[in-house]
Amino acid sequence: MTHHLGANQYGKAETRVVRxxxxxxxxEIRDLNVxxxxxxxxxAAHVAGDxxxxxxxxxxxxxxxAYAKLHGVDSPEDYALALARRLLDACPAARQAQVRVEQYAWDRIGDHSFVRRGGGVRTAVVTVGPDEAHVLSGVEDLVLLNTTDSEFKGFLRDEFTTLAEADDRxxxxxxxxxxxxxTTDAGRETDWNASYDAALATLLSTFAGTYSRALQETLHAMGGALLDAQDGLAEVRFSAPNKHHFLVDFSPxxxxxxxxxxEVFVAADRPYGLIEAQVVRDDAPPAGDAWLGVPGFC
Structure with missing residues (x-):
């Protein structure tokens, strides 16, 4: 029997950096998971232990x-680009360096006092090679809810279907x-913080303002609005668990x-529907290896 080493990579996961x-x-505080x-x-490391x-x-x-001090953390994207380029320079055998950052938000309650903010976590994934760089900005754990203007009906049925149609849910x-x-050249052509703030505002306003016949339709509307609002974006990808809320039956x-x-619902945490989708600009440049190593995206 013959065999060979396949795809491989290595790195350091979840370094907690507070600057x-x-x-x-x-x-000011910058709280990162890198x-x-x-x-x-x-x-050679795998085959011969070299x-x-x-x-x-x-x-x-x-x-x-070190780069949290030497380069600073103006934005997670800018910091990740600088760190990835340094790691690529420091390791000649590497053809790519990827840096993934989660930034946790704090609200100021004094000149040097803060309270940790709930809500979405800002993310950045940067992949740097010798001749190109890819930047994915984003947000995760952004919990959103509309109390009305949502329906779900007209779906396929078979002998196992028990779900009732919903005109208002x-x-x-x-x-x-x-x-x-x-645009990623040297990380200086984009105001990463302004872009993120505007993107988040667009996603939130579109979610709130869209009548939804399915979560899929809402995601498509949110992605389209984001691409329409920012010419410098090629695509947006969503992973969205449907956080089901079922009406409590008072009849017993x-x-x-x-x-x-x-008026009264039970929030069910599992099982749940998981909707994933991409919205891509028609003339978007190829993604290359931008999404390599980013889990959970179709």
């Missing part, structure tokens, strides 16, 4: 900390969305006059 900016009495990955010619070409994962972790999801940029209760007119 405090102290150049004035009013401090994962790095190197891809390239590392066959580590000569391997930049240790501990070094990757230390570089993530709660629509809720914990959204993961990532959008691919077309022995209470006169107790009715449930769409």
């Amino acid at each position: 405090i900016v102290r150049d004035s009495p009013v401090h 994962s790095t990955t190197l891809r390239g010619d590392f066959a 580590q000569a070409a391997v930049l240790p994962t501990d070094t990757q972790k230390n570089t993530a900390f 709660i629509l809720a999801t914990a959204l993961v969305a990532r959008w691919r940029h077309t 209760f022995r209470v006169d006059g107790l009715t449930n007119e769409g």
Whole structure:
């Protein structure tokens, strides 16, 4: 029997980097979860145990900390681009470096005091090669809910179908969305923070303002609105669990006059429908390896 080494990569996962900016009495905080990955010619490490070409994962972790100071963290995209380029330079055997960042938000309650904000987590995935770079910005764990203006009916039925049609229902999801940029040169042609803020505002306003006949239709509307609003985006991808809310049946209760007119629901956490979709600009440049290593996206 013959065999060979297939695709492989390695890196340091979930380095927690907290950068405090102290150049004035009013401090700033950047709270990051950083994962790095190197891809390239590392066959000798697997086949012969030869580590000569391997930049240790501990070094990757230390570089993530050092670059939080040396480069700074103006935005997760800008920081990730700088870190990925450094790792690629430091490891000649690597053909690509990928950096994935989750940024947790804090709200100010004083000059040097903060409270951790709930809600969506900002994300960035940067993949850098010798001649190109790809940037995916995004958000995850963005919990959204409409109490009305949503229906679900006219669906296919068979002998196992028990779901009742709904003319008016709660629509809720914990959204993961990532959008691919077309301009990445040196990380300086895009105002990453302004782009993210505008993208999030577009997604939220479209979710709130769209009458939904299915979560699929809502995602398509959100993606189209985002691409229409920002010319520098090539595509957006969504992963959206349908957070089901079922009307509680009061009929078994022995209470006169107790009715449930769409007011009391049970929130079911599983099983749940999972809707995933891409919305792509017609003239979008090819994605290349932009989505390689990003799980959960069709």
